[in-house]
Amino acid sequence: MTAGAQEWALPDDLEGVREALIAWYEADHRDFPWRQTDDPYAILVSEVMSQQTQLGRVVDAWEAFLERWPTTAALAAADRADVVSFWTAHSLGYNNRAKYLHEAAQQVESEYDGSFPDTPDELQELMGVGPYTANAVASFAFNNGEAVVDTNVKRVLYRAFDVPDDDGAFEDAATDLMPAGRSRVWNNAIMELGGVACEQTPRCDEAGCPWREWCGAYASGDFTAPDVPTQPSFEGSRRQFRGRVIATLREYDELEFDTLGHRIRVDYTPDGEYGREWLEGLLADLESDGLVELDRDGTSPVVRLHR
Incomplete structure (x- = not known):
């Protein structure tokens, strides 16, 4: 990265990040004919x-x-x-x-x-x-290129690794991410990620995004990006609590309905303004997006991440 202080950083496990994306791309990608020639x-x-x-x-x-x-x-x-x-x-x-x-x-x-x-x-x-x-x-x-930085790649870097909307920062991040000597597969793969998974309206789970475990946007539910209109204030928003639900379920795997409510907000009261009805609406959104599952068979519903 460029020398000097900066407020963002790529994950420590760069090799894991790289291999996850390449494996995802090589397993299944759009089969354009120009990808079959050099x-x-x-x-x-x-x-x-x-x-x-x-x-x-x-x-x-x-x-x-x-x-x-x-x-x-x-x-x-x-x-x-x-x-x-x-x-x-x-x-x-x-x-x-x-x-x-x-x-x-x-x-x-x-x-x-x-x-x-x-x-x-x-x-x-x-x-x-x-x-x-x-x-x-x-x-x-x-196979002799530099890291591609187009609109799709900027969107991916901004969301996944909190890279700021700055051309120099995007270039630094893209360069540091690309494995040496693999520009052909890497640039195809990261553009594919932006084209089919991290679109303006993201399809994280549907497309099996390989960077979900590292992605800041996936954790928070805030999918703002340079080419996506600015969303309302994040603090106290539904997006913030969506992110809290996902982060909490990653830690605990599954939780009963009210237990989850108390863990994501201190003012959760089952029959109050921010209670079961509020949480049900939040979880309904996440369920329709394919992010969580609600098991309603028992006396108290159980919430877990979608498998």
Whole structure:
């Protein structure tokens, strides 16, 4: 991390954090075809197309583009008007991206003898290739990239490890988290985490988020993030007590209804304002979110974490 005092810190068990995410990703992830190749040209095409288009819609366009222009040599020799027409026909966003991609292919052929540069800095010499795209191609094609820091990754770091909304802090945290020499799998994995589990509306349990045991947002119930509207004051809020319920059940595994109530707030009174009716409503929310289970078979309901 950058030298100097800071108010946040990554978990001590960094190796456990890393391996948990990689194992989660390798066990099951969205099977986009560009994840099955290390061809830098094919990866560059996917990255440029994805800038303006939902990933599910990019697949058909990407496959059709590569069928028509399978190499940088083929694209470089194409008529630029044909490339732009293809872009427009497939609703891929701003046409200048098609022009830049065509020019980048010509650069690879004329300036690099048909071989892609393989570092983020060198890749930025290609027309229309900025820092993010250069790093993605270096990572996914050559396993030679730096840690990706996009909106999804910022959201994950902010929620999981309380990294402040500061570009320098995000870059430090992302760099410290990424295992050396594994940028290909790591950057795919952390972006997948932000794309399917830690979305703006999180799906922690449904997606089996591998970082739940370390995640500050999961413990507190406060899923605010840089790209998520600020939530109401946390102190005394339902979010705070949701977090207390989860934290308490992690410690005790399961508790009777009233016992749980007394453990999460000092002013809990079964028949009072903050009593069984209040707690029932709180637990109903958590139950509907798939976070807790209520066993109502006995004389006193028992609450436990969802298994």
